[in-house]
Amino acid sequence: MLEQFLEAFQGIGILNLTWGNMVMWVIAFALLYLAIKKGVEPLLLMPIGFGIFAANFPFTGLMDKGGLFYIFYHYGIENELIPPLIFLGLGAMTDFGPVIANPKTFLLGAAAQIGVYVAFFMALLLGFSIPEAASIGIIGGADGPTTIYLTANLAPHLLGATAVAAYSYMALVPIIIPPIAKLLTTAKERAMVMKQMREVGKGERVVYPLLASIVIILLVPKSAPLIAMFMLGNLFMESGVVERLTNVSREALINIVTIILGVGIGATMSAENFLNPKTIYIFILGVIAFAFAVAGGVLIAKLMNLFIKNKVNPLIGAAGVSAVPMSARVVQIMGREANRDNFLLMQAMGPNVAGVIGTAVAAGVFLNIIK
Amino acid sequence: MVDWLNALTISVTGIVSVFLVLGILSMVVGLSGRYFIRKEKEQPEQSKE
Numbered sequence: 266m267l268e269q270f271l272e273a274f275q276g277i278g279i280l281n282l283t284w285g286n287m288v289m290w291v292i293a294f295a296l297l298y299l300a301i302k303k304g305v306e307p308l309l310l311m312p313i314g315f316g317i318f319a320a321n322f323p324f325t326g327l328m329d330k331g332g333l334f335y336i337f338y339h340y341g342i343e344n345e346l347i348p349p350l351i352f353l354g355l356g357a358m359t360d361f362g363p364v365i366a367n368p369k370t371f372l373l374g375a376a377a378q379i380g381v382y383v384a385f386f387m388a389l390l391l392g393f394s395i396p397e398a399a400s401i402g403i404i405g406g407a408d409g410p411t412t413i414y415l416t417a418n419l420a421p422h423l424l425g426a427t428a429v430a431a432y433s434y435m436a437l438v439p440i441i442i443p444p445i446a447k448l449l450t451t452a453k454e455r456a457m458v459m460k461q462m463r464e465v466g467k468g469e470r471v472v473y474p475l476l477a478s479i480v481i482i483l484l485v486p487k488s489a490p491l492i493a494m495f496m497l498g499n500l501f502m503e504s505g506v507v508e509r510l511t512n513v514s515r516e517a518l519i520n521i522v523t524i525i526l527g528v529g530i531g532a533t534m535s536a537e538n539f540l541n542p543k544t545i546y547i548f549i550l551g552v553i554a555f556a557f558a559v560a561g562g563v564l565i566a567k568l569m570n571l572f573i574k575n576k577v578n579p580l581i582g583a584a585g586v587s588a589v590p591m592s593a594r595v596v597q598i599m600g601r602e603a604n605r606d607n608f609l610l611m612q613a614m615g616p617n618v619a620g621v622i623g624t625a626v627a628a629g630v631f632l633n634i635i636k
Numbered sequence: 637m638v639d640w641l642n643a644l645t646i647s648v649t650g651i652v653s654v655f656l657v658l659g660i661l662s663m664v665v666g667l668s669g670r671y672f673i674r675k676e677k678e679q680p681e682q683s684k685e
Contacts, residue, residue, distance in 0.1 A: 364665070365665055365669060366669075368661075368662040368663075368665040368666040368669065369662055369666075371658040371659070371661050371662035371665070372655070372658060372659060372662060374658055375654045375655045375657075375658040375659070378650075378651065378654045379651065381650070382647040382650060382651055385643075385646075385647055386643065386647065389638050389640075389643055394638075395638070395639070395642065395643060395646065398643075399646070463673075465669075466672060466676065468672055468675075469668065469669065469672045472668060473665065473668075476661075476664055476665065476668060477661060477665075480657065480660055480661045480664055481657055481661065484653070484656065484657045484660070485653060485657060619658060622658065622661075623654050623658055626653065626654050626657045626658070627650055627653075627654050630649060630650045630653045630654070631646070631650065634645075634646050634649060634650075635646065
């Protein structure tokens with residue numbers, strides 16, 4: 266009886282709480298504070314923060330095989346189910362009109378991926394392996410679901426750090442974009458008013474997801490899970506005949522999977538996984554990736570202006586960093602600061618949505634070569 | 637030890653592929669746009685006739 270009592274006593278959580286668990290709680294509270302008090306990406310940071318908190322109690326078995334969070338992680342993230350479902354919801358919310366009206370802005374979405382490859386090389390220099398470096402580099406695409414998708418495939422042990430870095434920096438877009446975009450443009454360039462875009466008809470909008478799927482998936486087949494679901498969601502919305510499916514994709518479904526995704530990621534962040542120098546490097550490399558992505562977009566926009574008739578305001582290149590629609594909004598504000606008659610929001614939405622596609626393609630190419 | 641040649645191949649392939657895919661998509665969307673604009677212009681003319 267005494268033995269049983271001692272055994273039960275030893276199984277009490279408080280006696281087995283480690284310093285590592287408590288440090289992870291501090292990190293969890295910091296994320297919850299950012300989400301609740303500062304409104305920083307609350308939809309993701311709140312479930313991630315609580316996932317970290319709950320997973321760092323001793324003896325819960327939440328992340329043991331068969332445990333609740335393990336099921337979330339294994340079936341939702343490791344099996345690559347949730348990121349494509351999030352892309353379905355995103356597709357059902359995305360207006361591709363600006364990029365259809367001005368298709369050359371697709372190139373600005375491609376240019377912003379330069380940051381991915383700069384961070385990839387820097388990660389290698391810091392001693393990360395190639396799959397790890399690819400997972401870190403993709404943070405520069407500023408696309409949370411794609412970062413999670415690629416990391417779950419190539420370096421699942423880094424999932425917590427890359428996901429938190431991606432979502433944190435997406436929230437910091439208003440701080441990261443302006444200094445870099447200002448450094449690389451003149452006041453005259455920022456004040457440039459762009460030609461108004463044409464209206465895009467319904468037929469064109471319905472055909473677009475099919476055309477885009479054919480081009481992208483034929484060229485980079487490994488991008489299919491993300492691109493196919495993205496375009497299906499968009500087809501739901503643009504066809505106008507499946508309102509129930511559109512609504513469920515962009516509301517109920519995306520909300521449900523976001524909870525499972527956030528908690529599943531947070532649960533991977535145990536003290537032994539997260540508290541190491543690699544995590545700090547990942548956060549530093551994430552900012553570098555973002556900075557080069559912004560610079561790449563702006564510089565390619567300036568280069569494009571040397572060859573095209575209808576010039577683009579180079580600021581819209583900065584919106585090639587996906588973070589939809591926040592980076593486009595930042596560009597709009599910067600354009601208005603330079604010239605009160607400048608309305609760049611819709612123009613910037615072109616590279617913005619092209620950036621989402623660009624990041625998914627970059628992830629597909631990484632998977633194609635590395636996995 | 638990092639295989640730098642492999643890393644260089646991965647990044648060059650990656651950046652070329654991203655520009656190639658989005659470049660082709662840009663051309664395809666541009667061409668389909670021209671088709672739809674032309675069709676739109678033709679429709680009012682036909683209705684006048």
